[in-house]
Amino acid sequence: MGIPRSDRHHIFEWSKAIAGQTDHEHGGAEATRQAVVDMAGYGDALGAERRRCPMDDTVTKMVSADDKGNQLxxxxxxxxxxxxxxxxxxxxRYSIAGGVEAFAQFPDQWARLQADPTLxxxxxxxxxxWVxxxxxxxxxxxxxTEVGGQPIGAGDKIMAHLVSANRDETVFTDPETFDIGRNPNxxxxxxxxxxxxxxxxxxxxxxxxxxxxxxxxxxxxIEITGPTPRLRSYHFTGIVEMPVRIVAR
Ligand code: HEM
Structure with missing residues (x-):
């Protein structure tokens, strides 16, 4: 993005607050609103700086016009x-935390990755x-249109449950198995x-x-040494905290 390293903790806190919109222990709606305002203000300031002094980064691209003159x-x-x-x-980060948890739960898969890191x-x-x-x-x-025999009318709102599709037993062999060599996936x-x-x-x-x-x-x-509370969210599958002990090879 081109966000200075020294500002990363702000981005992290705002991003966490935005993801925690429906979790009162981790922000809730009020903290989310404030984080949106703060983050938009921060983005504006960074965008203005890049317009004045372009750099080789994503924010510069986002504030520049394309070759047809289109601009956000x-x-x-x-x-x-x-x-x-x-x-x-x-x-x-939810993927990485969830991956660590999965490898702790399925040590055979961890041993498999250790034996062949190209996996x-x-x-x-x-x-x-999995996550x-x-x-x-x-x-x-x-x-x-129609999906799976269910008629859907123009203008209907539909929910696509990716988490359910990812455990679809008509698509995946052993969907409840964490298989790091799964291919195709x-x-x-x-x-x-x-x-x-x-x-x-x-x-x-x-x-x-x-x-x-x-x-x-x-x-x-890898050992999980305590409870791993989840973010209360309809949208994200997030681990909020996960105490882990890792033993070096
Ligand atoms: C494991 C990590 C990630 C997952 C699971 C994920 C998942 C998704 C999903 C499900 C969508 C919506 C797709 C759709 O509506 O058809 C999406 C959109 C998007 N993702 Fe990701 N994402 C990940 C990482 C990232 C990263 C690293 C970036 C940025 C560098 C990113 C930027 C975006 C953006 C900008 C969109 C909106 C695209 C659009 O609406 O045109 N995502 N992502």
Whole structure:
């Protein structure tokens, strides 16, 4: 993004507060509203700075016109700045925490990754399927259609439960098994395709892959040593806290 390293803790706190919209212990609606205002103000200031002094970063691209002269309006820039930072942060850290938890629960899969760290790529996809960091997205049908025998009228609002699709027994063999070698793995963790498919999918998979590849080479055993409370959220599958003991190899 081009956000200075020294400001990252602000972004992290705002992003957490926005994800905690429906969790009164972790912000609630009031903290979310304040975080949106603060983050939009921060984005505006950073955008103005990059307009004055462009740099080789994403914010500069977001405030610049494309080759046809199209440019985001100030409101679109604010919304996109928040979307990018929250979508890129909460999801990957929930995946990583959920992956650590899964490896602690299924030590045979951890031993498999240690024996062959090149499995980290398929493991990253399996972690996203297993965790389903974003549980649900809503869509509005633009034409009359039918899904799974269910008629849907133009204008109907529908909920796409990605978390359920990711355990679909008609699609996955043993969907309740955490299998780091699962391939193919047609999960819908990043959406089901189309124009809104996750823009950060490749970055996210790379982050998760590199982290677990490095851990597998260094960490012998992972143990969860206490309760792992979940974020109360209809949208995110988040672990709020997870005490972990790791034993070096
Ligand atoms: C494991 C990590 C991630 C998961 C599970 C995830 C999941 C998703 C899902 C399900 C969607 C909606 C797809 C749809 O409606 O069809 C989405 C959209 C989006 N994601 Fe991600 N995401 C992840 C990481 C990231 C990262 C790292 C970034 C940014 C660098 C990012 C930026 C976005 C943006 C901007 C959109 C909106 C795209 C649009 O509406 O056109 N995501 N993501």
């Amino acid at each position: 309006t100030p409101e679109e820039f604010q919304a996109f700045f928040i979307l990018m930072t929250v979508a890129g942060n909460e999801t990957t 980290a790529r398929t493991a990253a996809e399996e972690i996203v399927r 389903s960091p974003t549980k649900v997205f809503r869509r509005t049908a633009v034409v009359d 047609p999960h819908l963790g990043f959406g089901g395709g189309g124009p809104h498919f996750c823009i950060g999918k490749h970055l996210a998979v790379l982050e998760i892959e590199l982290l677990f590849e490095a851990l597998a080479k260094r960490v012998g055993r």
